[in-house]
Amino acid sequence: QKEVEQNSGPLSVPEGAIASLNCTYSDRGSQSFFWYRQYSGKSPELIMFIYSNGDKEDGRFTAQLNKASQYVSLLIRDSQPSDSATYLCAVKDNDMRFGAGTRLTVKP
Amino acid sequence: ETGVTQSPTHLIKTRGQQVTLRCSSQSGHNTVSWYQQALGQGPQFIFQYYREEENGRGNFPPRFSGLQFPNYSSELNVNALELDDSALYLCASSLAGIRLYSYNEQFFGPGTRLTVL
Numbered sequence: 001q002k003e004v005e006q007n008s009g010p011l012s013v014p015e016g017a018i019a020s021l022n023c024t025y026s027d028r029g030s031q032s033f034f035w036y037r038q039y040s041g042k043s044p045e046l047i048m049f050i051y052s053n054g055d056k057e058d059g060r061f062t063a064q065l066n067k068a069s070q071y072v073s074l075l076i077r078d079s080q081p082s083d084s085a086t087y088l089c090a091v092k093d094n095d096m097r098f099g100a101g102t103r104l105t106v107k108p
Numbered sequence: 109e110t111g112v113t114q115s116p117t118h119l120i121k122t123r124g125q126q127v128t129l130r131c132s133s134q135s136g137h138n139t140v141s142w143y144q145q146a147l148g149q150g151p152q153f154i155f156q157y158y159r160e161e162e163n164g165r166g167n168f169p170p171r172f173s174g175l176q177f178p179n180y181s182s183e184l185n186v187n188a189l190e191l192d193d194s195a196l197y198l199c200a201s202s203l204a205g206i207r208l209y210s211y212n213e214q215f216f217g218p219g220t221r222l223t224v225l
Contacts (some may be wrong), residue, residue, distance in 0.1 A: 004150075043110075043198055043216035044151065089149050095164055095213070096141070098150030 002027040004091050006099035014107050019076040021102050023089030026070070032092040033065055033072045038101065039085045047087075074095070079106040109144050110134060112201050112217035120223045129184045129220045131199035138203065139163070140182045141214060142174060145196040157182055186222075194224045 003026040013019045021035075032051055036044035050056045050063040050072065062075040076083055086101040111134035121127050131204050139158045143151035153166035157176035171187040180201070186193055200214035 008148075043219050045110075045216070046213055090150075093155075095153045095166055097153065098143075100148065100150045 001095070002091075002097060004089055004097050004099040006087075006089050007103045008100055011102055012107060014081050015079060015081060017079050017106075019034075019079045019083065019104055019106070021074040021076075021087050021089075021104065022071045023074075023099055024070055025072070025089075025091045027091070027093060028067075028070060029068075030067075030091045030093055033063070034090040034092065035061075035063060035072075035074045036088040036090060036098075037083075037085045038088055044088055053104075063095040067071045071095055076104075081106050081108050110215035110217065112199065112215050114197075114199055114217040114220050116220060117218070118221045118223075121225065122225050123189055123191060125189050125224075126185065126187045127189060127222060129186075129197050129199075129222070131179045131182045131184070131201075131217055133182070133199075133201035134215050136203065137201035137215070138180055139201065140180065141200045141202070142182075142184045142196040143200065144168075144193075145197070145198060145219070147190075151198055154184070173181055189224045191224050194222060196221050 141156040142154040
């Protein structure tokens with residue numbers, strides 16, 4: 001079974017710190033990787049996607065992909081209380097497979 | 109607001125009943141995917157429809173079925189409801205089949221919360 005694994009958390013960081021969220025996947029052939037944010041009671045919204053090994057930056061967010069290690073991460077710089085949410089890692093092969101999510105709390 | 113709407117917002121059914129959930133895609137989007145999200149879990153892919161035909165299916169039994177209409181709205185039907193079917197059901201629309209291109213962003217609707225008693 002193809003798996004996408006995330007630490008469930010909760011991960012707690014102080015305001016202004018860097019939050020680091022990690023994800024591993026089992027299918028070595030996976031090509032596309034996504035990070036979604038889901039606020040409590042809301043639907044997921046896309047933060048970033050990444051295809052190539054290395055880093056991809058968008059504002060305060062940086063996605064990192066290492067296909068050899070089957071590892072993808074999301075860094076959130078200058079974390080804000082509004083970043084408090086569940087972060088879902090997703091991997092696309094033929095279908096989109098999501099991890100269970102990591103709950104992040106940013107404390108003022 | 110993503111432009112994707114779902115109805116109803118909440119629904120309570122009893123075991124063995126049948127349910128139909130509805131999704132209206134974002135304007136111009138020809139692909140809809142349905143997901144089941146149990147409490148504390150990530151969304152699980154149920155199936156996808158592209159131009160009114162099923163274009164992929166996850167590990168769900170045949171009692172989960174769907175339709176997509178010419179206006180690209182869609183339905184998810186679940187027969188013989190079981191207690192474990194209690195979940196948030198999400199639809200997501202995109203411009204093209206997720207199987208056909210590397211990526212076209214999916215836009216999620218707000219979901220339907222189904223409770224099976």
